[in-house]
Amino acid sequence: MRIxxxxxxxxxxxxxxxxxxxxxxxxxxxxxxEELEGEFASYCQVKHGVATTSGTSALCVALKCLGVSGEDRVLTTPFSFIATANSILYCAAKPVFADIEEDSFNLDPVEVEKKLSEDDKITTLLLVHLYGLPCDMKPLLKLAREYQLHLVEDCAQAHGALYDGKKVGSFGDAGCFSFYPTKNMATGEGGLIVSDDDDFVDRSRLYINHGQKIRYQHDVLGFNYRLTNLQAALGLEQLKKLNGFNEVRIKNASFLTDGLSDLSWLKTPAVPPGSKHVFHQYTVRVADRDSFTTYLSDNGIGYGIHYPSTICSQPYYQSLGYDGSYPVAEQAASEVVSLPVHPMLTREELDYIVDTIRIYRR
Ligand SMILES: Cc1ncc(COP(=O)(O)O)c(C=O)c1O
Structure with a gap:
């Protein structure tokens, strides 16, 4: 079997x-x-949508159009895909990292508060709902208000996730999504920004289209970050199926947790009360990751390491002088393994994953 x-x-x-x-x-x-922008925004319980070429460009546009630039520092997580922090560098601003929570893998509000109290140049909080699990929004929103920060949500992995019944992407100034093929809905490449802020949305529309509202009149320096009708057609059909896909992901995740949670050497993902986790990834922790992943490969079970190192320990970030220590993120980076949870899995494949993992250490 190959899964x-x-x-x-x-x-x-x-x-x-x-x-x-x-x-x-x-x-x-x-x-x-335009139709996808409207449908996706209303899915997220937000007024406007602006489609872009990718999740990365969505993040860049959002930060840029909130005014993030050279003097600013943006607080974010060291444990995400590189695009999160790179989008800050693209605006010539400086990423500042705060450590994550052990169980959720998301930004730890206590660490966020520490950083905010030490650094008054932080203007923006860029949080990530990693693996499909919303961040602990209550304390983070309180901090964002207290320190008067812009708030951008990186929702690239969390389409449809809920915190206290509210959709991710609807909490901050902007929510940024990715439609890469591995995501909960896909258009090949593609992204989308959602926001309630009319002025921000106007600026974003200009920015993704070479700064032009009127053809060949360029009011600001923009870029070509436009999605195409071909991708949007895919997106509209995928959006109709998104809730169904997410329910299957959740069912698959609970099947895996039922089958694996009693194993002492493996830690299954936690879902805090009040959160709807949409399981973009089903990520477990194991201490002996190399031999475990070799075993998975030998038995035809696909896996992912999301992510093998923190962003600040990447060579490029090291070359920029990042040397902070983020022990919880570093520990996670050495232990995490994502198992298949996607909606195309069959019952036979799910049984096989559980049965194969259960005999690993026997
Ligand atoms: C958390 C996170 N942010 C941003 C991105 C960037 O999205 P894209 O690949 O569509 O540019 C990704 C994609 O993997 C992601 O997982």
């Missing part, structure tokens, strides 16, 4: 929608993109 760690769930509906766009000849940015 991939991720598999986009694309069907006849996606094919038909993409063919309709092809037949229309309007394959660049247009009305299908």
């Amino acid at each position: 991939p760690i991720a598999k986009p769930a694309l069907g006849e509906e996606e094919k038909k929608s993409v063919m309709q766009v092809l037949d229309s000849g309007m394959i660049a940015c247009g009305s299908v993109v």
Whole structure:
């Protein structure tokens, strides 16, 4: 048996929608993109959506259009995909890191407060709902208010996740999503910013389109970060299925937890009360990761390491002089292994994953 760690769930509906766009000849940015922006924003319980070429460009545009620039410091997590912190560097601002919580893998509000009290140049909080689990928003929102910070949510892994019944992406100034094929919904490449702030949205629309509202009149320095109708057609069909995909992910996760949580050498993911975890990843911890992952490979079980090192220990960040210590994130980076949880898994595959892992140490 060979079980991939991720598999986009694309069907006849996606094919038909993409063919309709092809037949229309309007394959660049247009009305299908606008439709996706509206539908996705209302899915997130937010007023506006601005589609972009990727989650990375969504983050860059959001920070840029909130005014983040050279003098600013942006507080974020050291335990995420590199795009989170890089988006700060692209704005010529400085990422500042705070350590994470052991159980949630998300920013620890206590550590966030420590950093904020030490550094008055921090203007923005960029948090990440890692693996599909919302951050502990109550204390983080309180800190953002107290220190008058912009708040950007990196929701690249958390489409549809809820904190106290409220969708991620709807808490801050902007929520940024990715539609990369491994994500809970996919358009190939693609991203989307959601926001309630009309002015911020106007600036974002300008920025993604070379600073032009009127054709060939360029009011600000922008870029080409436009999504295409072809990708948006995929996105609209995927969005219709997103709740269903998430429910299957949650069911698969609880099947894995039921089958693995009694193993003393492996730690299954925790879901705090009041949070809806949408299991972009199902990430366990093991002490002897190398031999465990070799065993998974030998038995045809795909896995991922999200992530093998903290962002600040990456060579580029080291070259910038980052030398802070983030013990909880570093420990997580040495132990985490993501197992398949995607909605295309069959019952037979889920049984196989559990049965195979259970005999690893026998
Ligand atoms: C947490 C996080 N932020 C940002 C991104 C960037 O998204 P994209 O790959 O669409 O640029 C990703 C993608 O993996 C991500 O996981």
